[in-house]
Amino acid sequence: MIIQDYFTKLKTTYIFCTSILEEIENQKSSQSLLSQTIKVSYENALKFKEEISKKMSVQGPKYEEILKKFPESLENLKKIKLHPVFNNIFENAKTLKDIYLPENEMNKFKEYSYRNKSSLI
Secondary structure, three states, X not given: OHHXXXXXXXXXXXXXXXXXXXXXXXXXXXXXXXXXXXXXXXXXXXXXXXXXXXXXXXHHHHHHHHHHHHHHHHHHHHHOEOOHHHHHOOOOOOEHHHHOOOHHHHHHHHHHHHHHHHHHO
16 A cells, blocks of 8 residues: 555646646747747847848938928918918918918928927948
8 A cells, every 4th residue: 555655646746746847848949930030020120120120221312401491482372372262162262371281280290290200220
């Protein structure tokens, strides 16, 4: 009886240890997959960043020119008179500026665009 009890305890311990080893192997496999996924995601993000940087290096100067012309363009909107036919469509509108967004909204958009452009370079 003592031998059988000892054998039963040994068998139970063996099964427990085997299940722990299987779990460790599962953890190693999961860790390996996670590591590979992170590596691929990081490499893809770097490639995407490089593509964006290349595009911005081409578009950047053009974009800078647009931002430099913004105040002048805004002033030009104030100078261009609307045709009288638009009086029926836009109340109190006399120039092109009057039918666009309010000037402070356009300036906010310009600043937002400038910040986004700066963060991409």
